[in-house]
Amino acid sequence: xxxxxxxxxxxxxxxxxxxxxxxxxxxxxxxxxxxxxxxxxxxxxxxxxxxxxxxxxxxxxxxxxxxxxxxxxxxxxxxxxxxxxxxxxxxxxxxxxxxxxxxxxxxxxxxxxxxxxxxxxxxxxxxxxxxxxxxxxxxxxxxxxxxxxxxxxxxxxxxx
Amino acid sequence: xxxxxxxxxxxxxxxxxxxxxxxxxxxxxxxxxxxxxxxxxxxxxxxxxxxxxxxxxxxxxxxxxxxxxxxxxxxxxxxxxxxxxxxxxxxxxxxxxxxxxxxxxxxxxxxxxxxxxxxxxxxxxxxxxxxxxxxxxxxxxxxxxxxxxxxxxxxxxxxxxxxxxxxxxxxxxxxxxxxxxxxxxxxxxxxxxxxxxxxxxxxxxxxxxxxxxxxxxxxxxxxx
Amino acid sequence: xxxxxxxxxxxxxxxxxxxxxxxxxxxxxxxxxxxxxxxxxxxxxxxxxxxxxxxxxxxxxxxxxxxxxxxxxxxxxxxxxxxxxxxxxxxxxxxxxxxxxxxxxxxxxxxxxxxxxxxxxxxxxxxxxxxxxxxxxxxxxxxxxxxxxxxxxxxxxxxxxxxxxxxxxxxxxxxxxxxxxxxxxxxxxxxxxxxxxxxxxxxxxxxxxxxxxxxxxxxxxxxxxxxxxxxxxxxxxxxxxxxxxxxxxxxxxxxxxxxxxxxxxxxxxxxxxxxxxxxxxxxxxxxxxxxxxxxxxxxxxxxxxxxxxxxxxxxxxxxxxxxxxxxxxxxxxxxxxxxxxxxx
Numbered sequence: 212x213x214x215x216x217x218x219x220x221x222x223x224x225x226x227x228x229x230x231x232x233x234x235x236x237x238x239x240x241x242x243x244x245x246x247x248x249x250x251x252x253x254x255x256x257x258x259x260x261x262x263x264x265x266x267x268x269x270x271x272x273x274x275x276x277x278x279x280x281x282x283x284x285x286x287x288x289x290x291x292x293x294x295x296x297x298x299x300x301x302x303x304x305x306x307x308x309x310x311x312x313x314x315x316x317x318x319x320x321x322x323x324x325x326x327x328x329x330x331x332x333x334x335x336x337x338x339x340x341x342x343x344x345x346x347x348x349x350x351x352x353x354x355x356x357x358x359x360x361x362x363x364x365x366x367x368x369x370x371x
Numbered sequence: 372x373x374x375x376x377x378x379x380x381x382x383x384x385x386x387x388x389x390x391x392x393x394x395x396x397x398x399x400x401x402x403x404x405x406x407x408x409x410x411x412x413x414x415x416x417x418x419x420x421x422x423x424x425x426x427x428x429x430x431x432x433x434x435x436x437x438x439x440x441x442x443x444x445x446x447x448x449x450x451x452x453x454x455x456x457x458x459x460x461x462x463x464x465x466x467x468x469x470x471x472x473x474x475x476x477x478x479x480x481x482x483x484x485x486x487x488x489x490x491x492x493x494x495x496x497x498x499x500x501x502x503x504x505x506x507x508x509x510x511x512x513x514x515x516x517x518x519x520x521x522x523x524x525x526x527x528x529x530x531x532x533x534x535x536x537x538x539x540x541x542x543x544x545x546x547x548x549x550x551x552x553x554x555x556x557x558x559x560x561x562x563x564x565x566x567x568x569x570x571x572x573x574x575x576x577x578x579x580x581x582x583x584x585x586x587x588x589x590x591x592x593x594x595x
Numbered sequence: 596x597x598x599x600x601x602x603x604x605x606x607x608x609x610x611x612x613x614x615x616x617x618x619x620x621x622x623x624x625x626x627x628x629x630x631x632x633x634x635x636x637x638x639x640x641x642x643x644x645x646x647x648x649x650x651x652x653x654x655x656x657x658x659x660x661x662x663x664x665x666x667x668x669x670x671x672x673x674x675x676x677x678x679x680x681x682x683x684x685x686x687x688x689x690x691x692x693x694x695x696x697x698x699x700x701x702x703x704x705x706x707x708x709x710x711x712x713x714x715x716x717x718x719x720x721x722x723x724x725x726x727x728x729x730x731x732x733x734x735x736x737x738x739x740x741x742x743x744x745x746x747x748x749x750x751x752x753x754x755x756x757x758x759x760x761x762x763x764x765x766x767x768x769x770x771x772x773x774x775x776x777x778x779x780x781x782x783x784x785x786x787x788x789x790x791x792x793x794x795x796x797x798x799x800x801x802x803x804x805x806x807x808x809x810x811x812x813x814x815x816x817x818x819x820x821x822x823x824x825x826x827x828x829x830x831x832x833x834x835x836x837x838x839x840x841x842x843x844x845x846x847x848x849x850x851x852x853x854x855x856x857x858x859x860x861x862x863x864x865x866x867x868x869x870x871x872x873x874x875x876x877x878x879x880x881x882x883x884x885x886x887x888x889x890x891x892x893x894x895x896x897x898x899x900x901x902x903x904x905x906x907x908x909x910x911x912x913x914x915x916x917x918x919x920x921x922x923x924x925x926x927x928x929x930x931x932x933x934x935x936x937x938x939x
Binding site for chain 2: 252253254255256257
């Protein structure tokens with residue numbers, strides 16, 4: 212099994228946090244994982260992309276040209292990730308989820324966690340790891356944050 | 372400026388206000404067409420497509436010799452170099468010193484935020500004693516260089532060296548104007564401008580302005 | 596974050612760990628993306644350091660430390676790598692064990708802060724004169740670690756300055772490393788090249804052509820003696836290969852993936868991977884290219900032919916195999932992309 216995941220958003224949306232949590236969880240489950248962020252000139256405000264690969268076997272080259280799963284959190288993210296889409300790419304796009312985000316009253320600050328949960332649903336289907344697995348890592352990394360109780364709720368609702 | 376150019380500076384950065392006031396002065400003096408703006412490779416590089424003025428990037432620390440080269444080739448231009456405190460007083464210090472010593476008729480704008488911004492916040496030649504950065508985690512044990520004061524002994528009598536701040540627009544415009552007039556009279560000019568950097572100062576809102584005002588205790592605004 | 600002996604770390608973390616394990620005592624640095632993390636990583640590990648005013652000073656400070664017998668190093672990239680040649684050539688001229696991490700980014704000029712394989716010539720031959728230097732090109736984080744350990748040892752043992760040539764992608768990629776790969780090896784000790792016990796007078800400029808010529812002959816003789824002891828390359832499935840790929844560094848990582856995929860489809864692909872770029876494994880290169888099964892050789896790199904130049908320089912010209920080039924200057928080469936290009 213190998214899964215190529217591309218997260219694409221704006222700097223400041225917490226894309227790297229998402230990547231970090233996915234990677235920690237995969238690592239804790241004894242999976243192989245690599246992560247490389249994009250990086251450019253701006254300290255703030257540029258696009259933030261994360262290339263993640265999860266596999267049972269050792270992974271070689273960290274980047275890829277075609278994503279299996281593409282998660283788009285912003286317009287800039289969408290533009291910058293177009294080249295990594297192919298017909299079979301599963302796409303989770305913020306613009307398709309506007310209503311759901313509103314209905315569930317997801318705070319902008321927690322948008323990345325909301326997306327993380329959607330990603331984990333797919334990972335559960337593929338037997339990679341579960342929301343419960345993610346929760347363990349989220350608690351370790353984020354429990355001291357001011358918005359921890361909201362984060363906890365968003366993840367916990369999805370634990371079976 | 373007719374077209375909207377998306378700004379890549381961080382929110383709260385001092386560069387946009389500095390560049391816009393520079394533009395204002397150039398327009399008032401009707402010198403936009405003659406002006407050439409050279410940029411250091413640091414946060415200054417982000418201004419490359421910002422103003423309706425010929426602009427090019429140079430190398431980190433090499434803005435001064437580049438702009439004196441341009442000016443010597445085209446003496447009726449207004450040759451301006453824009454750099455940060457690292458480009459001016461660390462890697463660029465030697466080039467700057469010799470341009471001042473030779474009284475090269477160029478204008479150097481030094482945007483001083485006391486830190487290396489674009490590489491993620493390392494110590495700079497103007498970092499305060501005790502300032503914590505990525506490469507001074509226990510607090511800077513060195514003291515900041517006061518650029519204009521340091522170079523004064525090397526400078527020609529008619530050269531203009533001054534310091535102002537991003538939150539003193541009136542003074543900034545006065546000094547920028549005087550700097551350009553000094554160039555037109557054939558002498559070197561340098562304006563150091565204390566600038567906001569909430570990203571690496573880790574400040575928010577009014578904290579950022581207070582931080583800048585506190586810097587004025589060490590880096591005294593005025594004509595040197 | 597750990598699991599037995601496994602950690603999720605960046606290439607930069609591995610470089611820093613290797614320097615610490617090698618017994619390095621001091622680092623001079625100047626911030627430049629993407630080498631900055633080696634500097635800040637070293638600082639975070641509470642090691643001795645100084646941020647100089649530029650790369651020129653960093654380079655000469657390293658020379659000074661080495662002369663006093665300190666295991667000292669620096670790290671840079673791109674335009675900083677160019678400036679670093681100033682100090683590095685003094686190390687070549689005086690046979691100083693200068694250790695340099697050179698992280699390749701796009702060039703020329705400020706290029707990009709990101710990635711390339713465009714500093715091969717600079718790392719191998721960036722000086723004036725024919726200075727003798729050791730250049731290592733690691734493929735992946737484990738090799739970045741081991742080659743760094745070698746660089747410190749071989750620089751001090753054989754008295755040649757050494758470059759660990761890496762790139763922005765390798766340094767920034769986080770992956771799971773099983774630290775049990777690390778073998779206990781001895782560190783060759785640093786020793787003062789100038790000491791109080793003995794007075795020496797040491798030039799790097801000579802008054803006549805003959806004097807310099809003698810120094811150059813001597814350095815080359817030593818380098819040639821050391822070559823069989825340090826020269827390293829890797830071959831992958833070259834015995835029956837009909838297409839031979841040549842790649843180094845992170846591009847070789849992708850090449851191995853491409854090779855595995857193409858082999859599963861029955862295509863006979865092999866790989867020659869130079870590990871030391873200086874000295875270059877000429878013997879293994881000729882053997883791999885000269886193999887009777889090889890119908891063509893493809894050199895793959897993220898530059899306009901810098902690896903190709905090294906290969907051509909060392910290759911036995913009588914072998915007569917056709918060469919092709921996959922050149923993506925300053926661009927990463929993904930596995931799929933490489934396979935597509937090889938098929939063409």
